[in-house]
Amino acid sequence: xxxxxxxxxxxxxxxxxxxxxxxxxxxxxxxxxxxxxxxxxxxxxxxxxxxxxxxxxxxxxxxxxxxxxxxxxxxxxxxxxxxxxxxxxxxxxxxxxxxxxxxxxxxxxxxxxxxxxxxxxxxxxxxxxxxxxxxxxxxxxxxxxxxxxxxxxxxxxxxxxxxxxxxxxxxxxxxxxxxxxxxxxxxxxxxxxxxxxxxxxxxxxxxxxxxxxxxxxxxxxxxxxxxxxxxxxxxxxxxxxxx
Amino acid sequence: xxxxxxxxxxxxxxxxxxxxxxxxxxxxxxxxxxxxxxxxxxxxxxxxxxxxxxxxxxxxxxxxxxxxxxxxxxxxxxxxxxxxxxxxxxxxxxxxxxxxxxxxxxxxxxxxxxxxxxxxxxxxxxxxxxxxxxxxxxxxxxxxxxxxxxxxxxxxxxxxxxxxxxxxxxxxxxxxxxxxxxxxxxxxxxxxxxxxxxxxxxxxxxxxxxxxxxxxxxxxxxxxxxxxxxxxxxxxxxxxxxxxxxxxxxxxxxxxxxxxxxxxxxxxxxxxxxxxxxxxxxxxxxxxxxxxxxxxxxxxxxxxxxxxxxxxxxxxxxxx
Numbered sequence: 001x002x003x004x005x006x007x008x009x010x011x012x013x014x015x016x017x018x019x020x021x022x023x024x025x026x027x028x029x030x031x032x033x034x035x036x037x038x039x040x041x042x043x044x045x046x047x048x049x050x051x052x053x054x055x056x057x058x059x060x061x062x063x064x065x066x067x068x069x070x071x072x073x074x075x076x077x078x079x080x081x082x083x084x085x086x087x088x089x090x091x092x093x094x095x096x097x098x099x100x101x102x103x104x105x106x107x108x109x110x111x112x113x114x115x116x117x118x119x120x121x122x123x124x125x126x127x128x129x130x131x132x133x134x135x136x137x138x139x140x141x142x143x144x145x146x147x148x149x150x151x152x153x154x155x156x157x158x159x160x161x162x163x164x165x166x167x168x169x170x171x172x173x174x175x176x177x178x179x180x181x182x183x184x185x186x187x188x189x190x191x192x193x194x195x196x197x198x199x200x201x202x203x204x205x206x207x208x209x210x211x212x213x214x215x216x217x218x219x220x221x222x223x224x225x226x227x228x229x230x231x232x233x234x235x236x237x238x239x240x241x242x243x
Numbered sequence: 244x245x246x247x248x249x250x251x252x253x254x255x256x257x258x259x260x261x262x263x264x265x266x267x268x269x270x271x272x273x274x275x276x277x278x279x280x281x282x283x284x285x286x287x288x289x290x291x292x293x294x295x296x297x298x299x300x301x302x303x304x305x306x307x308x309x310x311x312x313x314x315x316x317x318x319x320x321x322x323x324x325x326x327x328x329x330x331x332x333x334x335x336x337x338x339x340x341x342x343x344x345x346x347x348x349x350x351x352x353x354x355x356x357x358x359x360x361x362x363x364x365x366x367x368x369x370x371x372x373x374x375x376x377x378x379x380x381x382x383x384x385x386x387x388x389x390x391x392x393x394x395x396x397x398x399x400x401x402x403x404x405x406x407x408x409x410x411x412x413x414x415x416x417x418x419x420x421x422x423x424x425x426x427x428x429x430x431x432x433x434x435x436x437x438x439x440x441x442x443x444x445x446x447x448x449x450x451x452x453x454x455x456x457x458x459x460x461x462x463x464x465x466x467x468x469x470x471x472x473x474x475x476x477x478x479x480x481x482x483x484x485x486x487x488x489x490x491x492x493x494x495x496x497x498x499x500x501x502x503x504x505x506x507x508x509x510x511x512x513x514x515x516x517x518x519x520x521x522x523x524x525x526x527x528x529x530x531x532x533x534x535x536x537x538x539x540x541x542x543x544x545x546x547x548x549x550x551x552x553x554x555x556x557x558x559x560x561x562x563x
Contacts, residue, residue: 002346009343017331079327086291087344088317 006089007097014101018071028105032059032112040120049121053203054176055113056131057196060138063109065167068102068146069159076241077155085241095234099143106139123207130206130215137222138199144229145195151236170196175204180212195225244269244396244427245290250299252285252451259285261451262299267444272418272428274442276435276542282451283431284400290429291321291398304395317345320394324401324431326381330374334365334384337373338391345392352391359387364413379410386414396427404433415441439538449546462541471507472514473499475530476521480504483524490520505534 018024035058039051075081084094114131117123145166153159172178173187174196180188191197198218205211211218245267252260260282267273277283288294290301292312301308306315328337335356342352360366363383368376376384382402389397399418403411419441422428432438438445439459446456455462480498487506488496494508506512514531521528 005346005348006344009340013329013332013340017329078330079323079325080329082293082323083327083341084344085293086316086319086321088313088346089344090313 003089003093006087007093007100010084010094010097011100014071014098015104018067019101019105024067024105028063028109029112031062032109033116035059036113036116040117048117049123050208051177052113052117053200053207055117056110056135056203057138057174057176057200058171059109059113060106060135060199061142061167061170061196064102064106064139064142065146065149066160066163067105068099068143069149069153069163070156071102072098072147072150073153073156073159076150081241091234091238095147095230095237099140099147102143102146103136103139106142107135110135110139125209127206130202133219134199134202134206134222137202137219137226138196140226141195141199141222141229144226144233147233148229148236151233151240170194173197175200175212195222195229198222198225244271244304245273245429246300246302247286247290248300250286250289250301251297252282252289252294253297258451260289260296263448263451263453264299265446265453265456267427267429269427270422270425271443272422272430272441274438274445275429275431275448276433276438276445277448278546281448283448285451286448287398287400287429287431291319292316317392318395320389320392320397322386322389322397322399322402324404326378326385328373328381328385328388331372333370333372334360334376335369337384338388341388342391347392355391359390363387363417377407379406382406383410383414386417390421394426396429397421399428399430399432401432402430403437435537435539435542445538447542447545455541455545459538462538462545463536465541465545469507469509470511471505471534472512472517473503473505473530473532473534474517474521474528475503477527477529478502483526486524487517487520491517 032055036048036055039055040048072081075084084098087094114123146163149159149162149166153162170176173183173191174180174194175191176196180191180197183191198213198221201212202215202218202222205215205218213221245265247266248264250260250263251258263282263286275283275286285294289296290303290308292308292315296309303315304318306318308315329340332340338356338359339349339352342355347355357366357369360369363386365380365383365387368380373381373384386399386402402414402418406414415437418428418430422441422443430438430442442459444456444458445462447454447462455465457465479501480503484496484498484504487504488494491506491508491512493510494506494512496504496506498504506517518528518531
């Protein structure tokens with residue numbers, strides 16, 4: 001019960017102090033919106049449906065990785081994070097509480113392009129349960145990637161640089177806009193090592209019906225990535241922040 | 244309450260804390276003093292579970308910190324040297340948030356937050372964001388946050404550094420009050436006089452080792468201070484200091500400032516012949532008083548740190 005109280009209050013505090021701030025809300029809306037608009041102008045013939053999975057995945061990825069990396073690095077540099085490390089709560093509870101706010105923020109980001117696209121295209125054939133599940137899993141893996149970045153960064157600008165180092169290659173390697181089959185052969189194995197590849201494929205399957213892997217494989221891989229990233233992050237925090 | 248045995252911390256080749264041992268009794272106010280880089284922060288971080296010892300053991304209220312860190316942390320209140328609450332939250336919210344980390348329920352944490360805001364005379368600032376607080380107010384709220392779960396042991400790292408006199412006095416009063424109520428307090432401060440005034444026992448740490456520990460009178464006894472008298476005269480002391488030294492063999496005469504000098508001797512200094520010397524040389528004496536060693540003198544003697552270095556560190560606020 002005590003852990004639950006701590007978990008809920010860390011989440012509530014993060015949502016209030018970071019995610020509900022006007023600059024972050026506007027970023028969460030403007031960024032996905034501008035990408036959607038850009039694609040809509042580029043493809044006015046209705047192919048926006050094929051681009052929607054990539055737009056959703058990208059919105060979640062950009063929303064979550066940088067937010068968590070920056071907020072944690074900020075709390076580390078102001079030493080307010082020490083307060084959490086010194087509280088009688090387990091490291092698992094702490095990590096879960098910190099990533100939960102980001103996951104919610106990522107989910108919010110994901111549905112901006114969906115809402116916008118709904119004004120222009122018919123989305124009645126979309127399998128929404130799979131979309132929601134895919135968005136959740138992408139948000140979890142991206143948030144944990146952000147946490148790993150935070151563990152490696154000492155300053156906020158370092159966290160931002162590291163985030164971009166991970167994110168931009170992913171845009172091209174995960175089949176968001178370029179199909180993996182069109183990638184050079186040497187890069188393809190790399191694509192299969194990235195969680196976003198499976199998240200995008202799940203989304204694509206749910207929205208357009210075209211997929212490279214079965215939903216079970218994609219979901220299973222995302223689950224494996226989530227557990228692995230969680231354990232690595234937890235281990236890294238334990239090793240690097242408790243000296 | 245706190246037992247530290249053979250505690251060592253190494254960072255690669257550097258030994259920050261070198262085989263130190265000490266005990267702190269229940270309800271005791273224990274002062275931990277040392278210059279920058281002495282190993283003070285490393286020691287505290289190991290006790291509070293923010294750092295792992297390379298060797299040695301720490302128990303807090305019988306709980307082994309290394310193996311049951313979270314259980315030990317539940318009975319600790321920690322005030323770091325920097326006020327590290329959340330700028331975006333107001334005073335009341337900050338206290339409630341800190342209480343929630345210890346699993347306190349809403350009603351309980353709100354009642355305790357109101358009580359502490361009142362105790363620390365911050366009730367009017369309770370709804371103001373933390374970033375709008377003055378340095379003294381920030382410090383007080385940080386201490387209040389450490390007390391929100393009624394800890395058995397309180398760690399205070401430089402609680403009065405860089406804040407106004409009134410706030411400092413109030414914080415000192417609160418520390419003494421907490422001690423009276425049975426809270427065990429581990430205090431580091433760069434104000435040696437502060438430690439001298441309020442601590443039950445003090446330990447000096449230097450280059451990772453405890454060079455001395457004990458009550459203030461016990462520490463005072465450890466220095467060979469002899470006797471010393473300070474004179475303030477109407478003439479610059481450098482003009483006659485040589486003659487005085489010659490006249491009173493066995494004494495050491497040093498200049499303190501322009502018109503002031505200090506005479507030291509292993510034996511008691513007879514005042515009449517000295518006054519006669521001054522009179523015979525046409526020097527007016529405005530003041531003559533016996534000097535007693537301060538805790539700062541003890542510290543200087545035991546650590547070998549020059550008092551000038553000490554003063555510089557104090558001016559920078561870097562000595563702790």
